[in-house]
C-alpha cells in the first residue's frame with residue numbers, strides 16, 4: 143500500500159466528529175432515543191475498504207455468508223430500558239452531590255437498583271431477577287435483596303452503556319478472516335469505542351486517531367483490528383508497531399493480536415528485553431513491545447528491521463507513553479525514526495488535559511474521541527474506602543480482608559516494591575496464598591507470576607504500578623489501594639488520579655462488576671481520598687474492616703460480582 147500521499151482529506155466535518163465524540167458519552171440530561179443515538183454514531187462517510195491491502199477486497203460478501211449467529215439483542219434498544227437506566231444515573235449524581243451521609247442504604251454499582259428512591263425494580267427491563275435470602279443491614283454496605291443476572295446482550299443494547307453499539311461487526315467492513323477471529327474469541331457485538339473508532343481507523347487515506355474509553359471496554363481489539371487490517375501479509379517485515387508501558391501488557395496485547403489474527407498469515411514479535419538477538423532480522427508483520435527495546439532495535443539502523451515499511455504506530459496507555467517525564471522521550475525518539483506518513487493511533491482510558499495537547503501534536507489532525515470528565519470511571523466498580531488507625535494498622539486491615547480478597551481474585555497496589563514484598567511475606571507466613579510482582583523481579587519470574595495469577599493458581603497479587611494499566615483478568619473482582627497513588631516525591635505529594643482510575647479498572651471489565659477499596663490512615667491520605675472523590679465526582683462508601691456486617695456485605699457483593707454477565 144502506498145502511503146506516499148499523506149492524509150490531507152478530512153473524512154468527516156468537525157461537527158460530525160463532535161457528535162461522534164458525544165456518542166461515546168453517557169448523556170445524563172436527556173435520554174437519547176435509540177434512533178438519534180444510532181444516527182449520531184453513524185460516521186458521515188463510510189470507510190472505504192483498503193483495496194491495496196490483500197486482506198481487503200477478497201469477497202466481503204464472504205463475511206456475510208460466514209456470519210455466525212447474532213447476539214439476541216436488537217440493534218436499537220427499547221426506550222423503556224434506556225430511560226430506566228438514565229433515571230438510575232441521575233439518581234447517582236444527585237446522591238453524589240448530596241454527600242456521603244445520604245448515600246446510606248443506596249447502592250450505585252451492583253445492579254441492585256431495587257434500592258433507588260424512584261422505586262424502579264430494575265434498571266434494565268430485560269434482565270432477570272433471582273430472589274435471594276440475603277438481607278441488608280441497617281445502613282449496610284450492599285443490598286443483596288435481589289441478585290441480578292445481567293446479560294451482556296442487554297448491556298450492549300443499552301445506549302447509555304460504554305459497551306453499546308448500534309452496529310454489528312459485519313457492518314464494519316472487516317476482512318472475513320478477521321471476522322472469524324472475532325467470533326472465535328467470542329465477541330458478538332462491538333462496544334461503543336470499537337464501533338466508533340474502527341470506521342475512523344480503517345478509513346482511506348489513513349488518519350491519526352486519539353481514542354479515550356473507559357477501562358475494560360475493548361480498546362485492544364479496536365487497535366488490533368486496525369493493525370491486522372493494514373499490514374500486508376505478503377511483506378515479511380514489521381509494518382505495525384504497538385507500544386505499551388510494561389512487558390506484561392505487551393505480552394497480553396500480543397496474545398490478543400495472535401488470537402484475533404489466527405485465521406490470517408500475519409505474525410507478531412514481542413519486542414521486550416531479551417526477546418531479540420543482535421544482528422538477526424525480525425521477519426514478522428507486527429511488533430508489540432516496550433519503548434526501550436524498540437529504541438535499541440532501531441538504533442541499529444536497518445539491521446533488525448527496516449522502519450521505512452512501518453505504516454501504523456499504536457500507543458496503548460498513550461497518556462503515559464507520551465508523558466514528558468518517563469517513557470515520553472523514548473516514544474518520541476521512536477516516532478522520529480518512522481516514516482512521516484505513519485498512522486498514529488493513541489488509546490487510553492485517561493487523557494488528562496495537559497497531555498491532550500501534546501497528544502494532538504504527536505498525532506496531528508487526528509480524529510479525537512474524548513470522554514467527559516465524569517464519565518471516565520466505570521459505574522460497575524463499587525468504590526469504597528477503609529479507615530485504618532495509622533500506617534501500622536493498614537496491614538491488619540488487609541489481613542482482615544484476606545477472606546474477601548480470595549473469593550475471586552484481587553490485586554493489592556502498593557507504592558513501593560519493598561512494601562509489596564513485605565506484605566507478601568507477612569501474608570504468606572500467616573498461611574495465605576499470595577504472590578508479589580514488581581519491576582525488580584527477573585523477566586521470566588515476572589511472566590510466571592502473572593501467568594500463575596491469570597490462570598487462577600494465585601488468588602491475590604501484591605504489586606506496584608507495574609500492572610496498574612491494561613492488564614485484563616476477568617475474574618479480578620477486587621482491587622485494594624494499600625497506598626494512595628501519588629505523583630512526585632515525598633513532600634511534593636499530589637494524588638495521582640489517573641493511576642487510581644487505571645488501578646481500579648483492573649476489575650469491572652466489559653460488563654462485569656467489581657469492588658475497589660482504598661486505605662486511609664492519616665490526615666494526608668484522608669485529604670487525598672477526598673480530593674480523588676471530588677475530581678471524579680463520585681462519593682466512596684466507608685467500610686470498617688473490624689465490622690462483621692461490613693465484611694459480610696462486602697463478601698456477598700464480591701460473590702455476586704463473580705458471576706459476571708452472560
Ligand SMILES: Nc1ncnc2c1ncn2[C@@H]1O[C@H](COP(=O)(O)OP(=O)(O)OP(=O)(O)O)[C@@H](O)[C@H]1O
Nearest residue numbers: 329331332333357358359360361362491612614652
Ligand atoms: N466486543 C466485545 N465483546 C465481548 N467482549 C469483548 C469485546 N471487546 C473486548 N472484549 C473483552 O473485554 C475485555 C476488556 O478489553 P480490553 O482489555 O481491550 O479493555 P481496554 O479498554 O483496553 O481496557 P484498559 O483501559 O484497562 O486497558 C477483554 O477481556 C476483551 O476480551
